Amino acid sequence: MSKNENNSLFHKISPIYGLFYEMQSKNYKSALDNIKNQLDLKSYNSAIDIGCGTGALCNVLYNFGLSVTGIDPAKGMIETAIKKSNKNIEFLQADVLRGLPCKNNSFDIAISSFVAHGMNPMERKKLYSEMNRVAKRLVIIYDYNENRSLITDVAEWLEGGDYFNFIKTIKFELEEFIGNIKIYNMSKRSAMYVHRKI
Numbered sequence: 441m442s443k444n445e446n447n448s449l450f451h452k453i454s455p456i457y458g459l460f461y462e463m464q465s466k467n468y469k470s471a472l473d474n475i476k477n478q479l480d481l482k483s484y485n486s487a488i489d490i491g492c493g494t495g496a497l498c499n500v501l502y503n504f505g506l507s508v509t510g511i512d513p514a515k516g517m518i519e520t521a522i523k524k525s526n527k528n529i530e531f532l533q534a535d536v537l538r539g540l541p542c543k544n545n546s547f548d549i550a551i552s553s554f555v556a557h558g559m560n561p562m563e564r565k566k567l568y569s570e571m572n573r574v575a576k577r578l579v580i581i582y583d584y585n586e587n588r589s590l591i592t593d594v595a596e597w598l599e600g601g602d603y604f605n606f607i608k609t610i611k612f613e614l615e616e617f618i619g620n621i622k623i624y625n626m627s628k629r630s631a632m633y634v635h636r637k638i
Contacts, residue, residue, distance in 0.1 A: 460494075460496075461494050461495075461496050461520075461524050464494070464496035464497070465496045465497075465499055465500055468496060468497050468500040468553075469500045469503075471626040471627065471630075472500065472504070474626070475624050475626065475632070478624060479624060479632070479634060481501065481504055481506065481549065482504045482505055482506075484506060484548040484549050484577065484578070485506060485507060485548050486506055486507040486508070486509075486546075486547045486548045486549070487501045487506045487507075487508050487509075487547055487548065487549040487550070487551055488508075488509045488510075488511060488540075488542065488546070488547045488549070488550050488551070488574060488575075489501065489508065489509070489510045489511065489551050489552070489553065490511050490536050490540070490550060490551070490552040490555065490567065490570070490571060491511070491512055491513075491536070491552050491553070491554075491555030492510030492511060492512045492517070492518075492521060492531070492553075493512060493514075493517050493521070493553075494517055494520045494521050494524060495510050495520070495521030495522075495524060495525035495529065495531065496524075496525075497551070497553050497582075498510040498521065498525055498529050498531075499524075499525045499526055499529065501549075501551075502525070502526050502528065502529050503526075506548075506549070508529045508530070509529070509530045509531075509532065509542075509547070510525075510529060510530070510531045510532070511531075511532050511533075511534045511536065511540065512531075512533065512534075513533065513534065513535040513536075513537075514533075515533055518531050518532070518533045536552075536566065536567050536570050536571075537563055537566050537567070539570065540570050540573075540574055542574045543574075544573055544574065545573075545574065545575070545576040546574045546576075547574055547575055547576065548575070548576050548577045548578065549575060549577065549578045549579075549580060550570075550571035550572070550574050550575035550578070550579050550580070551578075551579075551580040551581075551582060552567060552571060552580070552581055552582070552583075553582040553583070554582065554583055554584075554630075555567070555583070556581050556583050556606060556610070557583050557584055557602065557603045557606040557607070558602070558603065559602060559606075560602045561602065561605070561609070561613070564602075564606070564613060565613070565617055568581075568613065568614060568617040568618050569617060569618075571618070572617070572618045572635075572637075575637060576637065576638070577636065577637050577638055578634060578635065578636055578637065579618055579634070579635040579637070580632055580633070580634050580635075581610070581614065581632070581633040582626065582630065582631075582632050582633075583606070583610070583630065583631070583633070584603070584606070584607060584629060584630055584631070585607075585623075585625060585629060585630060585631040586607055587628055587629045588607065588629070589629060592629065610633060611623065611633065614633055614635065618635045619635050619637075620635065620636075621633050621634065621635055622634045622635075622636070
């Protein structure tokens with residue numbers, strides 16, 4: 441599936457994703473609360489969520505006290521995020537693969553949640569590079585870990601992303617392109633891959 445087809449698909453299915461907004465918000469809050477002794481995001485001031493979808497993670501980060509910007513290439517996702525999230529969160533339709541409309545070191549945290557696995561290796565390199573460019577302190581990839589489920593395997597195969605290769609290479613890719621990585625398991629099937637810049 442081409443990048444434009446993928447963006448069009450996510451634009452069309454954004455109302456369906458919107459139905460899961462509250463559940464996603466609850467899951468994000470619970471996961472971040474569970475690791476606050478190792479990684480307390482409340483101690484930072486600003487964050488950008490790249491590939492923010494309907495804005496659930498943005499809203500959780502905002503409720504943690506951060507100034508938040510959400511970026512997504514799918515117009516429908518941004519429209520849903522604006523409707524469902526706190527009005528003080530800035531949402532922009534933009535594509536990380538074309539370069540983010542942000543200055544270097546604009547945010548304390550650059551985070552991307554369940555986006556990288558759907559990209560091919562060259563696209564992931566661009567994602568990592570842009571995240572590293574705009575982040576002052578933390579780069580966080582929140583995505584699958586190696587504990588795959590059959591349902592996820594089937595869904596990701598249908599999506600046509602690079603999920604199967606991503607699982608094998610994520611740690612090495614991140615260390616190659618942005619530096620040392622600390623992995624925090626968030627649930628049975630997900631992890632945060634975190635690079636601390638300072």
